[in-house]
Structures are given as C-alpha cells and as structure tokens.
Amino acid sequence: MPKNKGFYRQNEGKIQYRGDIGDPGTYPFTRGLYPQMYRKRKPTIREFAGHGLAPDTNERFLLILQQGGTGLSTAFDLPTLMGRDSDDPLCEGQVGWDGVAIDTLADMEELFANIPVDEVTVSMTINAPAAVIWAMYLAMAQKQGIPFERLGGTIQNDILKEYIAQKEWLFPEEYGVGLVVDTIEYAARHVPKWHPVSISGYHIREAGATAIQEVAYTLSSGIEYVRKSLERGLSVDAFAPQLSFFFDIHNNFLEEIAKLRAARRLWARIMHDRFGSTNPRSQWCRMHVQTAGCTLTRHEPLNNLIRVTIQALAGMFGGAQSVHTNSYDEVLCTPTEEAVKLAIRTQQIIQEETGICEFPDPFGGSYLIEQTTNEIEQEAEDEIDRIEDMGGMIEAAKQGDPQGMIRFSASRYEQAVEAGEVLIVGVNMSSQGEVEEPVGVAEELEARRGFEKRQITRLKNIKQSRDSQRVSEVLDEIRSAAERGANMMPSLIQAVSVYATLGEICDALKDVWGEYKEREMFVAPPHAAAMEAAVRRYQLVYPLRILIAKGGLDGHDRIIHTLAEFYKDLGAEVIYPGLHCSMKEIAKRAMEEDVDVVAISTHIGSPVVFFQRLHEHLHTFGKDDIRIIGGGVIRSRELEELHKFGVAYFAPVGTSFEAIAQFLCKEAQRHENEQ
Amino acid sequence: MKTSNNVSTTILNPQKLAHFISTVHENPEVLAQVLLDSDIPDTKAHTIAVTGSTAAGKSTLIDKIIHELRDDDLTVIVLAIDPTEEESGGALLGDTIRMRDHYSDKGVFLRSFGSRGASAAVTQYLSQVIELASHFADVVLVETAGAGQADTGVKRYVDTFVVLPDTRSDAINLLKAGHHRHADILVVNVRAGSQEDERFFALLQSFAQTLPPKDGWRVPMFRVNAETGEGVGKLAREGLYVHRDFIQTP
Known part of the structure; x- marks a missing residue:
C-alpha cells in the first residue's frame, strides 16, 4: 500500500464532485441511490431462514416478522437448490438439512401460510432451478387471487456465479443463462415489482476472491444478462430497473464501504455509457448485502457478534438497500432462536440508536474513501474489459478463467492467514484451543x-x-x-x-x-507452507491409489483440489470422479480403479448417511478391503458412529497436513508389508 | 441428450478384471498364468489407442466414442494414462472425469494409470495390460498421456492408432511430430466457430494426401466436435469399424 494513501496527493487525478461523486440520488450514484437515503427509508432487515420441512420454516418466518424483521429471505436445502426431489438417491442425508425442502406447490403453500405475500417482500436464495421455484410462488399467489403486479421480492437466480464460484448448476451455460433471461423478460412484462435476478458477488467473495474481483465479476455477469435480455428485443429501460445486486461485507471496514460506492458508480456508468439507458432507475445498482459468513469462526463463537456488527455498519455506510446480519452460531448449527434475535437486534440498534441513518454517505469526501473508491472502480473496470475481450462472462466461465483467478486469490489469502499476516482473533491470535460444541447439537441432529x-x-x-x-x-x-x-x-x-x-x-x-458438464480438472493451487513442510517430511513407500470425492450434492471442491495435490506430492495416484456422484457410482469407480483408499469430503449433509451408503455399495462390489477415510464438518456424536461403517480415519476441519500424511504413510507401509 | 442406458450388454466379472489389471501392471510375468483362468473368455477385443497432445480433447472425444459404441451394444474398457511426476512418484489421474456419463453403465469399465517411470505417454507393461483387458470387452480404448513422439510406442500394442493433432500446431510442428505419420486414422477436433481450427483442418487435409497408403490402407481423416459429439458417429462407423474389418481381412 502506498505510504501516502489516505492523504492529500498532489498528483492525484482530478476528482470532479459533480460527475464523479455527486449528491446522493444523482448520477453516478456514488453516494447512494436516493437523495435522503436512510432518513426516508431504513434498510430492510432481511434475515435468512430455512430448515426442515415447509411448516418448520413457516414457524421461523412468523417469529422473524414478530421480532421486527421487515422482509423475509428463504434458504432452500441442497436438493432443492440442485433441482432434485427429496426422494432422489443423490439427496440422501441432505433433505431439510441446511434449508427448507421444497418439492411441489403444496410445500410452497405451506411455507408462506399466514404470511401476507402482497405486503411482505420475499427473497429466495435459489439459482439453477429459480424459474421453477418462482413459478411455484406465482402459482401460489394466483390461487390466493393476488395479482402478480402486487408481488414484491427477489429470486437470486444468478447462474453465472454458480459456474464460476458456487457450483450449483443444472444446465449448460447458454440454457442456464437463457432461463434467467426468461424470468427477466417475464418480470418486465407481468411482475413489475419483482427483482428476477440478484446478481451476486457474495459467493464469489466467499469463494476467496478479492474485493476488486467481487465487483468485476458481478458486474461482468450483469453485463451478460443485460446483453442477452436486449437480444430478446426488450429495450434496456424496460427491464433494467428490476435488476438487483448482492454483495458480501468482509472484514476490511473502509475498503468495503469504498467497494459498495465503486460498484454503484461503475454500474451506473456501464448502464449509461455502454447500454445507453436514460431511466436513472436502470442505472441503479440496488444492493442487498450480507455479512461475510466466511469470516465467522468456530472458535469463541460469541466473537462473531462483534464481527457481524462491524460488517453491518460497513454495509450501511456503504449505502445498501437491505442487510442480512449473520447469526453468530451459524458455523456451528442451524441458528438458534436466540442468535436470530440478536442478529435482528444488531440491525435495530444500528438503525435506531446510533444516529447514522441521519446522514447519507458520511464517509464521502474522505481522502482515503475517495481514493479507494477510484482504485476499486478502475481495477474492476480493467478486469471487466478483460472478460469482455474474452467474449463476455459466458465465454470466460467456459474457459475457466474467473474460476482460476478466484482460486488463486483464495490460496493467497489462506497463505496470509497461515503466515500470520492476516490475524483472526481466537484462531491464529489469542487462541485458547479447542472449539466447543454448542449444547443441543445432538437433539438437532436427531x-x-x-x-x-x-x-x-x-x-x-x-x-x-x-x-x-x-x-x-x-x-x-x-x-x-x-x-x-x-x-x-x-x-x-x-x-x-x-x-x-x-x-x-x-x-x-x-x-x-442436457446437463452442465464440469470442465474443470485438477488445478494446482499455490501450496500452503504447512503442506510443503509435510511433503518434505513424508513420502509414501508405495504409490497408494486414492479416489477422492465429495459426499452428495455439495460443491465445495477447493479442498478436493488441495488434497489431491497433497496426496500426489506424497507419492499417491489420485483419482477424482467429479462433483455430484452417487455413492454407488463412487463405489463402482473405486472397484474399477482397484484403489486402496476412498476419501470422502463432507461439508453439507449427514456424514453418517454418506459413509453408511458407501460402505454398503463397496460391499456389493466385493470391495470390503478398501480403506474408507473422510474429512470435513462433523459433530462428535457422528464421529462415534462412523467406525460402524468401516471409516478408518476422519480428519475434521482444521486437521493438520502432517496428521493426514502420517496416516497415509502408515497405510502405504501396511501395503508394502503385505506384498 | 444421449445417455448410456443400455444394460443388455455388460462386462462380466469387472472385479476380477480390476484385480488382474493391478497384478499384471505390477508383474507382467503373471499374465500367462492369469489368462489360464477358466472364467476368462477366449474372445479378443478391438483395441484402439487415441493419442494427441494435452489439450487436444482426447478424453472428451473418447467419452463420445463410448456413447457410439454403447449404442451399438459393444462393451468398452478404457485404459487412461496420465503422467507420473518424477519427483514425488505420484500422479493426478483426471481423464475419466470427462466420461462420467458412463460411471454407472455396467457395460463400461474405466481404469486410470500413472505412467510410473515408463516413457511419459504410456505406462509400464501397457502391452500386457491391453492384452489382458482385450479378453473382457468388445472394445479397449487406450488414452495416452499425450507427450508427442513417445506416443508412437503404443501403436505396436493396438489394432487401430487414432491421432488427434493439436489444432494450434503449425505445419512445421506437424511434420516434425513423427507420430502423425503413423496414424491409422486422423481426427481433427474443430470447435464451433473457431477459425483457427478450420484453418488447421484444411492444412491437415492437404497433409493427409501426402501420406502414402500403408499395406493398402489409406489414412482417412475425420472432422469432429468432441464437445458436442458432432461427427463422432461417422468416425466410429466409417473409421474405427472399417479399420477393424480391414485388419481382420486376411
């Protein structure tokens, strides 16, 4: 960082107040979309909820509204997010697990029972099958006699970021994007108060991108949706006012404020200059923000309350239209009622007690904020131009370009944490040891x-x-x-x-x-120092053959790439069958490859169910001799059950590379001795 | 979209095959003994190797070839080779991820190998592994690790040698890279809308004409799109099957 950052710089490019910054509510909307901002309308308190069956989540929705939530936000379970029914074999162990299970209109009707959907705006975090879920919502309203014009809400529906970051995809890129454009077109013609897409930087950032990449890839996706909508013959101002955005609020307080300002200005300029929109509403980067889930720690979870508070403040100083504050305990379990209440209270206290809502963009004009806003805008614009030169976001995603850039940033961040250049209180600083499991987890698992x-x-x-x-x-x-x-x-x-x-x-x-086919193969991430150190100390005496896969529909595959590289460097032959394989497919592949070890990584869903099925299928293929190992998120009670299903070793999140290497070396030695 | 749902033909005894491959791959001398096993049929597969440089689209092409072979009720074994890293002795075996349509098909058997010290494009004792596999299915497809000239070694072990040249190579590279001259069948992967690929196709067409016929076989050239599968049916029926029949004719 240059030394004089945040101070007056003589050779600073000239900033024009009018044109570059401007009053709130005027182009390019750097200081906010509305002249009065929160004086007139406070941000919507929109808390994310969803678990179990529709009636379970309905109960939670009613509680949120009663406690002061002013909008609703729906979390769907992984099977729903992947467009599959609850009785699909690939969904086993994941139904209702980390969101609500929706299979039919009947579920949708129960989900919103006793909620006035013509008064409350509803946001739905759903992507690849968003058009179908939205159709259910519309059909539900139709049956209640509510005209579509009165429905307000958002479907996330940003498929491009699925290909590049979150990996919950269904169809090939052209058709996936085509379906999004169908909803944009339909909303423009029939559901005028609806936001048919919430173009999302959140997941890109959570996957490890920088603030600049978050802005760049989000707006690049926005450009692609606009372009494809124009190809349908819609005029830009007929649909662009309904586009919305979703950003992450990470730890770097001042950078995050500048990021939201930069995104707003850049989008306004893109819509004005590149697409010739004349309606200011088409130029608005209206944004929902959420505090960064990836910054929450399992260690000392109450610390998360403080993180969330500071991040929520950045979101509001940055001028967001709605805010989701995470529950402090969500890294440990489905948020408890107490934690959800505290999340809402956090926003209420900021809104009502601090007085910050009185002044739009209070950081505007600060040297540091304006410089940083400029820098983020310029660098993001360069990256957008690079993506455009590749032929736009669809083409870039096909080539795996943003995927690679994000992965690189993620590894750099991890290395910085590992080296202690980035400090996380309670984790790599002032750490007091083990994570304590919250009480009640056993009941919740049941x-x-x-x-x-x-x-x-x-x-x-x-x-x-x-x-x-x-x-x-x-x-x-x-x-x-x-x-x-x-x-x-x-x-x-x-x-x-x-x-x-x-x-x-x-x-x-x-x-x-057809279905989207994963194109990415193994991509070697920059190595963590601890991994390098383990590789220097350990080498397998025999080239173990290891098949590594994810359990169920989970798309968190970065750990797979890291471990595959690690196993290979130790001297193993590593086979990766791709995401979303059933345990039966994994067992058949393991048999054909005659592997010594099957390694399953689980982050979402029930590890017990995954390993039980794998164990059964391996038995069917006559391969009881294959060693099963696992890693990922697990609770102590589940860990106790795993040995019943032949799991020889489980590495919970946070296990050292060294411990894994020791286990594999012992396995290799055992093979060598047997021969 | 096509999926392999043909269950009328299955690979018998895949567990045994999987185990024997490991045995022979470690110690080729046991092959003769293994083949004495009374469960192993006396039939012999049509063996095909597909070679070409790293990003040429070999795995994607093989995936589409499997679809065609399955449509014709043929069982398929794929032997896919990736380079072993010299320093660690480990390997990332990533080819079969492109063949996931066939994971649950009992008529398809996928096996990956690290090259383990053999020349980078093949694996140790590959000829014995191919020989073994050829008793278990109608077709054995070998995918080499794609390391240029070294690939020609595999030609000796198979009936049909398919070469998929890199469309980014220029004429000089093409002439330098000896293995194209050994091809029984040339395939060009022309990606939709790629001018570069089109130009290469034209270039190779003129190159193919300079190749003299070998023992009465004039090397045919096929244009495919490995991603969409366009042209692969023709490659199978007018290329692979015709060559199989050609070599079987006494």
Whole structure:
C-alpha cells in the first residue's frame, strides 16, 4: 500500500464532485441511490431462514416478522437448490438439512401460510432451478387471487456465479443463462415489482476472491444478462430497473464501504455509457448485502457478534438497500432462536440508536474513501474489459478463467492467514484451543435425520393425489416449449399448478437441454507452507491409489483440489470422479480403479448417511478391503458412529497436513508389508 | 441428450478384471498364468489407442466414442494414462472425469494409470495390460498421456492408432511430430466457430494426401466436435469399424 494513501496527493487525478461523486440520488450514484437515503427509508432487515420441512420454516418466518424483521429471505436445502426431489438417491442425508425442502406447490403453500405475500417482500436464495421455484410462488399467489403486479421480492437466480464460484448448476451455460433471461423478460412484462435476478458477488467473495474481483465479476455477469435480455428485443429501460445486486461485507471496514460506492458508480456508468439507458432507475445498482459468513469462526463463537456488527455498519455506510446480519452460531448449527434475535437486534440498534441513518454517505469526501473508491472502480473496470475481450462472462466461465483467478486469490489469502499476516482473533491470535460444541447439537441432529422421511412421505402423498395424466401432459409441454425456444415461464406456472414436482420439471428440461458438464480438472493451487513442510517430511513407500470425492450434492471442491495435490506430492495416484456422484457410482469407480483408499469430503449433509451408503455399495462390489477415510464438518456424536461403517480415519476441519500424511504413510507401509 | 442406458450388454466379472489389471501392471510375468483362468473368455477385443497432445480433447472425444459404441451394444474398457511426476512418484489421474456419463453403465469399465517411470505417454507393461483387458470387452480404448513422439510406442500394442493433432500446431510442428505419420486414422477436433481450427483442418487435409497408403490402407481423416459429439458417429462407423474389418481381412 502506498505510504501516502489516505492523504492529500498532489498528483492525484482530478476528482470532479459533480460527475464523479455527486449528491446522493444523482448520477453516478456514488453516494447512494436516493437523495435522503436512510432518513426516508431504513434498510430492510432481511434475515435468512430455512430448515426442515415447509411448516418448520413457516414457524421461523412468523417469529422473524414478530421480532421486527421487515422482509423475509428463504434458504432452500441442497436438493432443492440442485433441482432434485427429496426422494432422489443423490439427496440422501441432505433433505431439510441446511434449508427448507421444497418439492411441489403444496410445500410452497405451506411455507408462506399466514404470511401476507402482497405486503411482505420475499427473497429466495435459489439459482439453477429459480424459474421453477418462482413459478411455484406465482402459482401460489394466483390461487390466493393476488395479482402478480402486487408481488414484491427477489429470486437470486444468478447462474453465472454458480459456474464460476458456487457450483450449483443444472444446465449448460447458454440454457442456464437463457432461463434467467426468461424470468427477466417475464418480470418486465407481468411482475413489475419483482427483482428476477440478484446478481451476486457474495459467493464469489466467499469463494476467496478479492474485493476488486467481487465487483468485476458481478458486474461482468450483469453485463451478460443485460446483453442477452436486449437480444430478446426488450429495450434496456424496460427491464433494467428490476435488476438487483448482492454483495458480501468482509472484514476490511473502509475498503468495503469504498467497494459498495465503486460498484454503484461503475454500474451506473456501464448502464449509461455502454447500454445507453436514460431511466436513472436502470442505472441503479440496488444492493442487498450480507455479512461475510466466511469470516465467522468456530472458535469463541460469541466473537462473531462483534464481527457481524462491524460488517453491518460497513454495509450501511456503504449505502445498501437491505442487510442480512449473520447469526453468530451459524458455523456451528442451524441458528438458534436466540442468535436470530440478536442478529435482528444488531440491525435495530444500528438503525435506531446510533444516529447514522441521519446522514447519507458520511464517509464521502474522505481522502482515503475517495481514493479507494477510484482504485476499486478502475481495477474492476480493467478486469471487466478483460472478460469482455474474452467474449463476455459466458465465454470466460467456459474457459475457466474467473474460476482460476478466484482460486488463486483464495490460496493467497489462506497463505496470509497461515503466515500470520492476516490475524483472526481466537484462531491464529489469542487462541485458547479447542472449539466447543454448542449444547443441543445432538437433539438437532436427531431432528434433522427425521426431515427426510417426513418429506418423502409428503411427496408420496401428493404424487398419489394429483392428476397424473395431467402431469405428464404439462411435462410434455415443457419439453416442447424448451425445444421451441419459447419463454419457459408460462409452461412452468402451468406445470407447478398441477403439482408436477421440481425434480420432474428439471428432468424434462435436461431431456432437451442436457446437463452442465464440469470442465474443470485438477488445478494446482499455490501450496500452503504447512503442506510443503509435510511433503518434505513424508513420502509414501508405495504409490497408494486414492479416489477422492465429495459426499452428495455439495460443491465445495477447493479442498478436493488441495488434497489431491497433497496426496500426489506424497507419492499417491489420485483419482477424482467429479462433483455430484452417487455413492454407488463412487463405489463402482473405486472397484474399477482397484484403489486402496476412498476419501470422502463432507461439508453439507449427514456424514453418517454418506459413509453408511458407501460402505454398503463397496460391499456389493466385493470391495470390503478398501480403506474408507473422510474429512470435513462433523459433530462428535457422528464421529462415534462412523467406525460402524468401516471409516478408518476422519480428519475434521482444521486437521493438520502432517496428521493426514502420517496416516497415509502408515497405510502405504501396511501395503508394502503385505506384498 | 444421449445417455448410456443400455444394460443388455455388460462386462462380466469387472472385479476380477480390476484385480488382474493391478497384478499384471505390477508383474507382467503373471499374465500367462492369469489368462489360464477358466472364467476368462477366449474372445479378443478391438483395441484402439487415441493419442494427441494435452489439450487436444482426447478424453472428451473418447467419452463420445463410448456413447457410439454403447449404442451399438459393444462393451468398452478404457485404459487412461496420465503422467507420473518424477519427483514425488505420484500422479493426478483426471481423464475419466470427462466420461462420467458412463460411471454407472455396467457395460463400461474405466481404469486410470500413472505412467510410473515408463516413457511419459504410456505406462509400464501397457502391452500386457491391453492384452489382458482385450479378453473382457468388445472394445479397449487406450488414452495416452499425450507427450508427442513417445506416443508412437503404443501403436505396436493396438489394432487401430487414432491421432488427434493439436489444432494450434503449425505445419512445421506437424511434420516434425513423427507420430502423425503413423496414424491409422486422423481426427481433427474443430470447435464451433473457431477459425483457427478450420484453418488447421484444411492444412491437415492437404497433409493427409501426402501420406502414402500403408499395406493398402489409406489414412482417412475425420472432422469432429468432441464437445458436442458432432461427427463422432461417422468416425466410429466409417473409421474405427472399417479399420477393424480391414485388419481382420486376411
């Protein structure tokens, strides 16, 4: 960082107050979208909730509204996010686990029972199958006699960031983006108060990107959606006012304030200069922000309250339209009621007691903030131009370019933490040892295991009571609309109305469009020092063959790339079958490859279920001799159960490279001795 | 979209095959003994090697070839080789990820190898492994690690040698890289909209004409799009099958 940053610099490029900064509510909206900002309208307190079945989450929604939440935000479980029904074998152990399970319109109706959907705005964190879930929401309103014009809310629906960061995809890029554009077009024509896409930097940042990359890739995706919408024959001002954005609020307080200002100015300029919009609303980068989940620690979880508070402040100084404050305990369990209440209280205290809502953009004009805003804008714009030169975000994502850039930044950050250049209180500074498991986790695990059975029964009942003839007709209509290249929304609304399931609808679309195929192969991340040190000390005496995979539908594959590289450097032969393989497929691959070890990484869902299934399938293939090992998120009670399923070793999050190397060396030695 | 859902033909005894491959790969001398096993059929597969440089699209092409072979009820074994790192002795075996449509197909068997000290493009005792595998399926597809000239070694072990040249290479490289001259079949992966690939295709077409026929076989050239599968059906039926029949003709 230059020494004189934050001070007056003689050779500073000239900043024009009008044109570069401007009053709040005037182009380019650096200081905020509205002239009065929070004086007139406080940010929406929008807390994310969802677990179990629809009635469980409905209960939580009612509680949030009662406690002072002013909007709702829905978390769906992984099977729903992946467009699969709860009875799909690949969903085992994940139903209702970290969000609510939605299979049919009946679930949607129960999810919003007793909630006035024409008054409360509802945000839904759903991406690849967002059009189908939105169709369910619209059909629900239709049945209640509420006209579409009165519905307000947001579907996240940003598929590009799935290809580049979060990896919850369904269809090949062109069709995935095409479906997003269908919703943009449909919203423009029929649901004017709805935000059909929330173009998201959040997940890009959480995957390890820098603030500049977060802005650049988010706005690059925005450019792609605008371009594709224009190709539909819509005029820019007919749909752009309904676009919205979603950013992460990370730890660097001042940089984050500048980031939101830079994103606002850059988007306004893009819409004005590149797309010639004349309606200021088309130029607004209206933003929801969420405090950064990746900064929360399992160590001393109450510290998270302080982190969240500071991040929420940055979000508000940065001029966000709505804010989600994370629950301090969410890294340990489904947020408790107490933690959800504290998250809401945090925002209420900021809004009502501190007086900061009285002054729009109070940091505007500070040397540091203006310089940083300029820098982020310029560097993000350069990166956007680079992506545009590649042919736009679809093409860049196909080439794996932003994926590689994000991974590189993530590794650099990890190295900085490891080296102590970035300090995390309670973790690599003032650490007092072990993570304590919160009380009540055992009961919660039991409850989670019950979700799947209950939901599958619900689904079965619905399938029995619906008109199956009609369902097969509407699914045919979906295939035919997809083949014609029609806007999918009318046929989706029709299909969900007769209780076609999410999985059936997505499968019909896959019949026509095919499935997205993972292109990325192993990409060597820059090595962590601890990994290098372990490799120097340990070498396998025999080239163990190891198949490494994720459990279920989870897309957190960075650890796979890191471990694959680590195993290889120790002298192993490593096979990776890709994301979203069933345990049966993994067992068959392990048999064919005649591996010595199967390693499963689990972050979402029940590790117990994953290992039980793997154990059973390996047995079916006559491969009881393969060593099963695991790693990832686990609770002590689950750990106790794993040995029943032949799990020889489990490395919980935070296990050292050295410990893993020691285990593998022993395994290799055992093989060598046997031969 | 095509998926391999053909269950009428399956690979018998895949567990045994998996185990024997490991045995032979460690110690080729046991091959003769292994083949005496009464469960091993006396039939012999059509063996095919696909070679070409790293980013040429070999795995993606093989994935599409498997689809075609399965449509014709043929069982398939893939032997995919990736380079072993000299320093560590370890290897990342990443080829089969492109063949995931076939993971649950009982008529397809996928096996990956580190080159383990053999010339970088093949693996130790590959000829014995191919010989063993050829008793277990209708077709054995070998994917080399793609290291240029060294790949020609594999030609001796298979019936049909398919070469997928890198479309980014220029004419000089093409002539230098000896292995193209050994091809039984040339395949060019032309990606949609790529001018570069089109130019290369034209270049190779003129190059192919300069190759003299070998024992009555004139090397055919196929244009495919490995990503979409376009042209792969033709490659299978007018290239691979025709060459199989050609070499079987006494």
